Amino acid sequence: MSAAEPLRLKFDLHCHSRFSADGISEPEAMIARARELGLSGFAITDHNTCECVDYFLEKGLMNANGEPVDGFLIIPGQEISTSDGHLLALGAHLPNLKGISPAEAVKLIHQQGGIAIPAHPFDYFRSGIRQPILDTLTDIDALEVFNAATTWKSCNQKAQAYAANRQLPMTAGSDAHHHQAVGRAYTILQPEQFNLASVLASIKRPVGREERYITKKDAFLKTWNLLLMKIKRGGGRV
Secondary structure, three states, rough: OOOOOOOEEEEEEOOOOOOOOOOOOOHHHHHHHHHOOOEHHHHHHHHOHHHHHHHHHHHHOOEEEEEEEOOOOEEEEEEEEEEEEEEEEEEEOEEEEOOHHHHHHHHHHHOOOOOOOOOOOOOOOOOOOOOOHHHHOOOOOEEEEEEOOOOOOOHHHHHHHHHHHHHEEEEEEOOOOHHHOOOEEEEEEEEOOOHHHHHHHOOOOOOOEEEOOOOOHHHHHHHHHHHHHHHOOOOOOO
């Protein structure tokens, strides 16, 4: 009997729902869009909250035991606004840690068995962690080297060069704030099993990426919602 074909799964590792202050995506619409594109799942990474994780659990769209639901796996997570920039926490359920140091955030993520990935690290217009701080984060698990919503393409190019120099695993994500943008970019993974623990482990050894930028319409919607949020809160970064 021939050996079983290895899994080859597509995961968008950076997605926002309406539970992010600048997001407008309905959770169910995000799943529908991802399924339409043939994704195996996505990471829900709302800004400084895991409310959408709780929503998915309550609605039966995510299993607390880490098993997929109807062949689809949602990775619980959060995009933490650390004191020095944005950090993705995948596979962890955390409270609002806004303002925490990146090093302390990585420590808390790892305590929960999660994966720590700096988001859009060289996009300083969007709170990317700057290189002097990145250099001190010796225990990050990967680096987001392609963000479909980055301000300038050169930001992604710099991130890829940096990751290559440090021999860090490289990930891609849409940074979708509207469900139509889900899956514009994704990471190709080859986990041993189709469950949360195995998928998280495979993020440390990704086998490929899909790199497409979000459309002008989605970029406008993201910028518009961010401006509205900042006006409502009187300025400051997310």
